[in-house]
Amino acid sequence: MLELEDVRVSLGGFPILRGVSLQAFPGQITGLVGRNGAGKTTTLRTIMGLVPLQGGSLRLEGQDLRPLPAHRRAALGIGYMPEDRRLIGPLTVEENLLLPAWAIGLPGAPERLRWVYERMPEVAELAERRAAQLSGGQQKLVALARALMHGTRLLLLDEPFEGLSPAMALRLGEILQSLRTEGIAVLVAESDLHRISALAERIYTIERGEIQDPGEGGQ
Numbered sequence: 001m002l003e004l005e006d007v008r009v010s011l012g013g014f015p016i017l018r019g020v021s022l023q024a025f026p027g028q029i030t031g032l033v034g035r036n037g038a039g040k041t042t043t044l045r046t047i048m049g050l051v052p053l054q055g056g057s058l059r060l061e062g063q064d065l066r067p068l069p070a071h072r073r074a075a076l077g078i079g080y081m082p083e084d085r086r087l088i089g090p091l092t093v094e095e096n097l098l099l100p101a102w103a104i105g106l107p108g109a110p111e112r113l114r115w116v117y118e119r120m121p122e123v124a125e126l127a128e129r130r131a132a133q134l135s136g137g138q139q140k141l142v143a144l145a146r147a148l149m150h151g152t153r154l155l156l157l158d159e160p161f162e163g164l165s166p167a168m169a170l171r172l173g174e175i176l177q178s179l180r181t182e183g184i185a186v187l188v189a190e191s192d193l194h195r196i197s198a199l200a201e202r203i204y205t206i207e208r209g210e211i212q213d214p215g216e217g218g219q
């Protein structure tokens with residue numbers, strides 16, 4: 001289980017997260033819903049270790065993540081899909097998938113790549129294409145596949161549905177649902193409650209860096 005308790009973050013001298021507490025459980029999809037600027041991206045970046053924490057606690061299966069830099073968190077099984085995808089255009093899809101795994105020295109990367117391709121055959125079909133040649137929707141699926149390469153325990157997805165066609169959004173939902181049986185905890189930042197409410201077991205609403213009412217999803 002991922003557990004944030006009273007997490008506080010300031011950026012450029014301004015308090016951005018003002019006591020965020022939430023939990024995300026293995027085999028479940030958890031939504032973090034809020035308007036633009038509410039603090040969703042900052043929450044995900046804080047969990048990944050890309051933003052320093054000023055206060056509060058951050059644990060994965062009881063382990064304190066705070067002392068660990070981002071690459072150590074990735075090696076622990078945390079995958080992050082940023083909103084802007086950050087694929088490397090001149091590299092092929094497969095190279096994009098393998099690069100972070102090489103960078104953190106992920107053991108069993110070829111086996112994990114096969115597993116990702118089985119889950120997402122549409123990404124396997126693009127393996128030899130250069131990332132820059134893909135549509136925005138295809139790039140999103142590749143960015144999800146890349147996060148899945150090392151996201152064996154926890155996946156952090158920033159607005160994964162944004163810009164997808166209805167058909168692709170449906171497919172993304174199917175893929176996320178299929179991860180339940182793998183016991184992966186999935187935390188999805190989303191600005192549109194309706195897009196996530198049918199998928200998520202649990203939904204948190206964030207406003208101005210504060211969690212509002214933690215409640216059950218699926219309404």
Ligand SMILES: Nc1ncnc2c1ncn2[C@@H]1O[C@H](COP(=O)(O)OP(=O)(O)OP(=O)(O)O)[C@@H](O)[C@H]1O
Pocket residue numbers: 011012014016034035036037038039040041042043191
């Ligand atoms: N490096 C920074 N320095 C100062 N303020 C920042 C910095 N990064 C983000 N902020 C501010 O922090 C607040 C939260 O931003 P954040 O990106 O976490 O929101 P968000 O909910 O993900 O919204 P969006 O969907 O627009 O990204 C915003 O007011 C933003 O302007």
